[in-house]
Amino acid sequence: MIGTFTDFADQSILLPIEIVVFLSLSLSGRKRDAAAWGLAMLSGCVAIVCLKLWFERCGIPHHHRFLYSPSGHSMGGTMVYGGLLALFCRRTALFLAGTVALAVAFSASRVLLGAHTMPEVITGATVGFCVACALRFALGPRQTIGLRTHTTLITLALVCAIGFGLHGYRLGCEVWIQEAARRMLGSVLCH
Secondary structure, X not given: OHHHHHHHHOHHHHHHHHHHHHHHHHHOOOHHHHHXXXXXXXXXXXXXXXXXXXXXXXXXXXXXXXXXXXXXXXXXXXXXXXXXXXXXXXXXXXXXXXXXHXXXXXXXXXXXXXXXXXXXXXXXXXXXXXXXXXXXXXXXXXXXXXXXXXXXHHHHHHHHHHHXXXXXXXXXXXXXXXXXXHHHHHHHHOO
């Protein structure tokens, strides 16, 4: 059950959702909002990859694993689904409560599965939360003004179709990032 939930934050699902939301905003005439969405999603992904490259550069510590691999699932789930709340929720309190709930749920799922430590999920969730809040701020108070109901419903239907259609697939980015970290940074900074 926990694994089923956490899979909704895998990059194999989140990347297509990010693209579909960007295209939906663009095609509905919300170019500024599409740009804000795209920049926010790109910024979050770059931030977590940079953190992973830095912390994974020397491999898994032999003595105690404290902060080795910031959680991409915690970051991505919080960022993307919190970003959707930033787009579609009129009330800031509801956006904040929902985004915090997402951060806690995705983080707890990663810890309960034994995939990450608490510091790793807190780091990832913090990045995701900050990106979702930055997106909300960038959208401004008018983010839902002019949003057509059918556009919202189509976008959310596509998000659900992607989520359930690709559920269970895993992109496996972690292996690539670990290898890149050890090759690019590890040989220079760990000897």
